[in-house]
Amino acid sequence: MKNSKILWLLGLVLVLSAFLAACGGGDDTDTGTENTDTEGTEGAEGNGGEPDSVQELNLVEGAEIPSMDSSIAEDAVAFNILNNVNEGLFRLNQENIAEPALADGEPEISEDGLTYTFKLRDANWSDGTPITANDFVYAWQRAIDPATGSPYGPYMMAGTIKNATEVSEGDMEVSELGITAEDDKTLVVELERPTPYFMSLMAFGTFYPLNEEFVTEQGDNYASNSETILYNGPFTLTNWDGTGLTWTMEKNAEYWDAETVQLETINVDVVKETSTQVNLYQSGEKDRVGLSGEFAMQYAEDPEVVKELEPTLFYLKFNQERNGEETPLANENIRKAIATGFNKQDLVDVVLANGSLPANYLVPTDFSFNEAGEDFRDINGDMLPFNAEEAKTYWEKGLEEIGETEVTMELLGGDSELAGKMDAYLKEQLETNLEGLTVNLKAVPFGVRLELDEAQDYDIQNSGWGPDYQDPMTFIDLFVTGSSHNLMSYSSEEFDNLVEQAKGELAQDAEGRWEAMAQAEKILIEEDAAIAPIYQRGIMSLQKPYVNNIIKHPFGGDYSYKWAYISGKE
Amino acid sequence: MARYIGKRLIYMFITLALIATFTFFLMKILPGSPIASADKLSPEQRAVVEARYGLDQPLPVQYFDYMFGLLQGDLGISINQFKGANVTDVILSRMGPSAQIGFQGMLLGTVLGILFGMVAALRQNTWVDYGSTIVAIIGISIPSFVFASMLQYWLGLKWDLFPVALWKDGFMSSVLPSIALAMFPLATAARFIRTEMIEVLGSDYITLAKAKGASGSEIAFKHAFRNALIPLITVLGPMAVSILTGSLVVEQIFAIPGIGEQFVKSIMVNDFSIIMGTTIFFSVFLIVVILVVDILYGVIDPRIRLSGGKS
Numbered sequence: 001m002k003n004s005k006i007l008w009l010l011g012l013v014l015v016l017s018a019f020l021a022a023c024g025g026g027d028d029t030d031t032g033t034e035n036t037d038t039e040g041t042e043g044a045e046g047n048g049g050e051p052d053s054v055q056e057l058n059l060v061e062g063a064e065i066p067s068m069d070s071s072i073a074e075d076a077v078a079f080n081i082l083n084n085v086n087e088g089l090f091r092l093n094q095e096n097i098a099e100p101a102l103a104d105g106e107p108e109i110s111e112d113g114l115t116y117t118f119k120l121r122d123a124n125w126s127d128g129t130p131i132t133a134n135d136f137v138y139a140w141q142r143a144i145d146p147a148t149g150s151p152y153g154p155y156m157m158a159g160t161i162k163n164a165t166e167v168s169e170g171d172m173e174v175s176e177l178g179i180t181a182e183d184d185k186t187l188v189v190e191l192e193r194p195t196p197y198f199m200s201l202m203a204f205g206t207f208y209p210l211n212e213e214f215v216t217e218q219g220d221n222y223a224s225n226s227e228t229i230l231y232n233g234p235f236t237l238t239n240w241d242g243t244g245l246t247w248t249m250e251k252n253a254e255y256w257d258a259e260t261v262q263l264e265t266i267n268v269d270v271v272k273e274t275s276t277q278v279n280l281y282q283s284g285e286k287d288r289v290g291l292s293g294e295f296a297m298q299y300a301e302d303p304e305v306v307k308e309l310e311p312t313l314f315y316l317k318f319n320q321e322r323n324g325e326e327t328p329l330a331n332e333n334i335r336k337a338i339a340t341g342f343n344k345q346d347l348v349d350v351v352l353a354n355g356s357l358p359a360n361y362l363v364p365t366d367f368s369f370n371e372a373g374e375d376f377r378d379i380n381g382d383m384l385p386f387n388a389e390e391a392k393t394y395w396e397k398g399l400e401e402i403g404e405t406e407v408t409m410e411l412l413g414g415d416s417e418l419a420g421k422m423d424a425y426l427k428e429q430l431e432t433n434l435e436g437l438t439v440n441l442k443a444v445p446f447g448v449r450l451e452l453d454e455a456q457d458y459d460i461q462n463s464g465w466g467p468d469y470q471d472p473m474t475f476i477d478l479f480v481t482g483s484s485h486n487l488m489s490y491s492s493e494e495f496d497n498l499v500e501q502a503k504g505e506l507a508q509d510a511e512g513r514w515e516a517m518a519q520a521e522k523i524l525i526e527e528d529a530a531i532a533p534i535y536q537r538g539i540m541s542l543q544k545p546y547v548n549n550i551i552k553h554p555f556g557g558d559y560s561y562k563w564a565y566i567s568g569k570e
Numbered sequence: 571m572a573r574y575i576g577k578r579l580i581y582m583f584i585t586l587a588l589i590a591t592f593t594f595f596l597m598k599i600l601p602g603s604p605i606a607s608a609d610k611l612s613p614e615q616r617a618v619v620e621a622r623y624g625l626d627q628p629l630p631v632q633y634f635d636y637m638f639g640l641l642q643g644d645l646g647i648s649i650n651q652f653k654g655a656n657v658t659d660v661i662l663s664r665m666g667p668s669a670q671i672g673f674q675g676m677l678l679g680t681v682l683g684i685l686f687g688m689v690a691a692l693r694q695n696t697w698v699d700y701g702s703t704i705v706a707i708i709g710i711s712i713p714s715f716v717f718a719s720m721l722q723y724w725l726g727l728k729w730d731l732f733p734v735a736l737w738k739d740g741f742m743s744s745v746l747p748s749i750a751l752a753m754f755p756l757a758t759a760a761r762f763i764r765t766e767m768i769e770v771l772g773s774d775y776i777t778l779a780k781a782k783g784a785s786g787s788e789i790a791f792k793h794a795f796r797n798a799l800i801p802l803i804t805v806l807g808p809m810a811v812s813i814l815t816g817s818l819v820v821e822q823i824f825a826i827p828g829i830g831e832q833f834v835k836s837i838m839v840n841d842f843s844i845i846m847g848t849t850i851f852f853s854v855f856l857i858v859v860i861l862v863v864d865i866l867y868g869v870i871d872p873r874i875r876l877s878g879g880k881s
Binding site: 066067147148150154155158169220224241242243245246270273275279282283445447448484 | 602603723826
């Protein structure tokens with residue numbers, strides 16, 4: 001009897017001690033987050049100064065880093081970090097205009113627009129060695145070399161940098177690529193054709209410099225963890241083991257513009273569950289987290305919500321020829337009927353509810369600007385907006401022209417929950433507004449959709465596109481005749497000509513080029529209804545009020561923390 | 571015994587080769603490409619990247635290359651998830667946290683489950699019995715993501731007893747995920763032990779033992795419990811493998827760098843070498859556990875002979 005009492009008491013003590021230890025642990029995580037790599041118990045004391053003297057930001061990321069090698073990277077997480085720990089000739093500034101970074105001022109451009117001569121500013125790698133023109137030559141040659149197997153190297157350079165296509169296909173030596181180091185501080189780049197958006201391209205990760213000596217010395221180990229990389233950006237990466245869910249960015253003392261950088265530390269953890277992100281935000285461990293699905297709806301009116309617009313556009317692709325036969329979508333009126341036959345406002349408000357915008361255009365809003373800083377979107381207004389009456393008229397006319405009274409079409413879409421809801425909504429809208437139309441939904445994984453797209457085996461496809469450079473052309477030239485993305489047999493001579501002009505004779509005439517692209521967009525969307533824009537994606541985040549100046553970019557890395565700072569955190 | 575184990579080892583090797591072969595070809599049937607930006611690249615550009623990882627070779631060549639590497643213990647390099655990283659390193663770095671929460675969850679669940687089951691059987695049709703049955707039903711029927719989310723919200727966020735998520739505070743970080751993982755083995759063990767023990771307690775030899783004057787605890791532990799363990803071990807073995815090798819849901823909710831969620835992602839992104847490596851790793855684990863379970867049968871119940879057939 002005595003024994004059991006002692007046991008009982010012992011058990012109670014154990015439970016209590018676990019409880020107390022737990023409380024201690026909880027306090028640590030509230031106050032001592034800057035010491036996450038040490039054990040944390042003592043961390044709380046090192047943190048006792050003025051709150052704003054602690055410049056520390058706690059972030060989450062939705063996925064791991066697949067690669068920190070700027071030649072190999074091809075995903076949003078890597079490009080975002082690269083944008084903050086490295087730098088190219090140019091960088092997108094707080095207004096999202098490309099401004100000189102490692103380049104010392106604007107380059108000298110030859111009259112034909114084909115040769116750019118950059119002077120480099122005095123800047124160092126994180127180990128103190130100076131950045132030279134050869135670092136760029138090496139990095140670009142490495143990215144285009146077929147032996148590297150870079151996905152973005154050939155993609156970004158082909159057709160733009162001289163000889164890039166030939167080098168990437170192994171027909172020329174890498175030394176033939178249009179980039180040479182005249183001396184340590186002078187870099188000459190030769191282009192295939194005049195490229196008005198070339199400066200913004202220089203802000204993209206693939207074009208960042210690499211220190212040849214360091215990279216070759218590391219060999220296969222290069223960028224396998226945060227110790228085997230050299231940095232030249234506002235921050236350096238630390239505590240990343242190559243496969244883990246956690247890493248830190250620390251202010252880079254060697255950065256040429258270090259005095260602008262206020263944040264000392266950025267702690268990042270990969271958290272894939274939205275509910276967990278929100279809980280970590282509520283517990284104060286994280287300063288900014290993403291919202292999606294029901295959480296976006298739940299917090300939509302919260303004062304700490306930040307809404308941002310992404311330059312990603314979703315649209316319906318109308319396939320005009322399937323299995324060698326014309327589809328009903330080869331008829332312009334049928335296409336217009338579908339394009340105007342669904343309510344986009346309701347779709348973004350009720351179905352998506354994540355801050356997205358209804359789109360009656362192809363080139364996103366808040367994405368590309370002319371020299372006066374005007375948005376491309378201001379030129380062409382809304383094109384073919386939702387109008388059930390007009391849709392009905394187009395539809396009846398179209399049916400008459402193809403000699404049918406009933407049409408069945410397949411709508412190919414993604415297999416995510418959101419895609420499913422959206423496609424079901426589109427089906428319901430179209431079948432209600434267009435009498436005699438039956439829409440069959442086909443939801444498949446991304447890889448399958450790609451294969452069906454390539455085989456041109458679908459009627460309507462719910463598709464999306466994000467930009468590769470900061471210019472309307474990255475969207476517009478998707479649809480020229482024979483483009484590998486125009487897998488729907490759309491062909492318009494007028495459209496092709498305008499794109500050709502914008503790329504060719506108008507390349508150096510900023511205004512004329514802008515006009516040509518606007519006109520091309522009008523033909524594509526309004527006159528031909530070759531595609532039907534649906535929405536431009538928005539994202540919602542929760543952000544603590546003491547976080548300031550995280551800059552969202554439309555291209556390259558998603559965010560810059562260079563200008564961010566903490567103010568007013570107790 | 572040695573002969574038996576030797577024979578089993580040969581079978582294990584054959585099984586493994588078959589699993590590797592089937593997985594390899596099934597995986598290649600999966601639609602899609604391991605190149606993340608495949609939708610942007612032209613076919614030529616894609617071919618260049620594929621050549622870098624040997625994916626341009628004919629399938630049989632890829633297969634024999636892979637199997638040959640496997641024989642030498644080389645699992646290849648990751649194509650997509652951790653580009654260029656050695657698959658063995660990836661698995662090893664992700665195995666630790668999964669094994670820790672898995673082991674703790676398994677231990678907690680089985681011990682409590684056995685306890686609940688025994689008490690329920692010995693006090694059949696009392697409130698103790700009903701109570702433990704209800705716990706068992708809840709453990710089986712509540713999906714782990716609901717249970718894990720509730721633990722996180724209440725014990726983590728609201729009461730601040732344990733970290734909400736993340737793998738940063740040593741043992742404390744592992745408590746909630748372990749509890750979440752413990753529910754299923756707990757419920758399973760409780761059910762099996764109760765059913766088996768009730769059956770055993772009603773059998774003739776227990777009556778005989780009672781008649782001979784054996785004490786209550788002696789009957790419960792020496793006779794009833796031991797017999798009830800056999801079916802339990804049969805299910806616990808494979809369950810231990812699945813829990814130790816990671817649970818996608820629990821790892822994802824608590825943001826733990828485990829192998830379960832990483833394995834699922836490798837399938838989604840067609841990272842062939844990671845899919846193969848992890849499958850083989852899991853298979854070895856499972857096969858070994860099955861062998862251990864078979865050996866344990868003999869230890870628990872001497873009537874089960876391992877040398878098989880020849881006695």
